Amino acid sequence: MTRIVEPEAGPRSKRAAILTAAVDCFGEAGYEATKWSTVAERVGIGQTALYHYFESKTHCLLTIMRLELERSHDRFVEATKDVEDPVEALRTAVRAAYDVSPHEVLQMRILQNHMDLLSGTRRSKREEAERVAARQLVQVVERDWTNLLVKGMSQGSFPLRDAQLLGSSVLGLIVSVWRWYRPSGPTPLSEISELIEGACVRMVAS
Known part of the structure; x- marks a missing residue:
């Protein structure tokens, strides 16, 4: 089994926060019902910043x-x-x-x-x-x-x-x-x- 190497989390990285917010949104409201922009709002960043970490929902x-x-x-x-x-x-x-x-x-x-x-x-x-x-x-x-x-x-x-x-x-x-x-x-x-x-x-x- 080959594991994906996680990107280094620098002090300014929002990746962990995005994943946490996405889990909360997808788990509570449902993946289909969650707008990608809602995840960005929870993290406190603009929607375009999400694409620095994930290319899509x-x-x-x-x-x-x-x-x-x-x-x-x-x-x-x-x-x-x-x-x-x-x-x-x-x-x-x-x-x-x-x-x-x-x-x-x-x-x-x-x-x-x-x-x-x-x-x-x-x-x-x-x-x-x-x-x-x-x-x-x-x-x-x-x-x-x-x-x-x-x-x-x-x-x-x-x-x-x-x-x-x-x-x-x-x-x-x-x-x-x-x-x-x-x-x-x-x-x-x-x-x-x-x-x-x-x-x-x-x-x-x-």
Whole structure:
């Protein structure tokens, strides 16, 4: 996996602020409903200044998606690296997936709502670079979960099954939450995490 090298953030760079504002806007109002000029207003810059960092609103969206996939992969690796027991590793991975900030919730909502964007080639070289990197990361994340299950099956902790199919099913269950979960809703994320953790263990171990 080749990661995109992030541009150096000098003291006057607005890139991080633009990404933060875009996540807030895209996650709250929706990508299609958000005007590019609204992001500029939140940052306190003119709209033309946005193009110094992102050549289009889509370029910014793809960057957000790629960064979220990197974060998810890194969180999985960090959470499970020292856990030897496969069942506990599965539980730990699920809990880590929901150990997130409100801003990260928005990032994951954006990612899940626009996964279809990764399927088609982009004409812009910069957009295409972000799309390809994001697609590669999707494969890495799927492989993370598949390998966790393969390890459990090889040790006899999980019944022998199609690990790739089962891994995709587990991951699909986990990420489906971000399409409907709202921090202001009646169900706390900790309760959702506990519910999904139990469901994943039953799905894999029974």
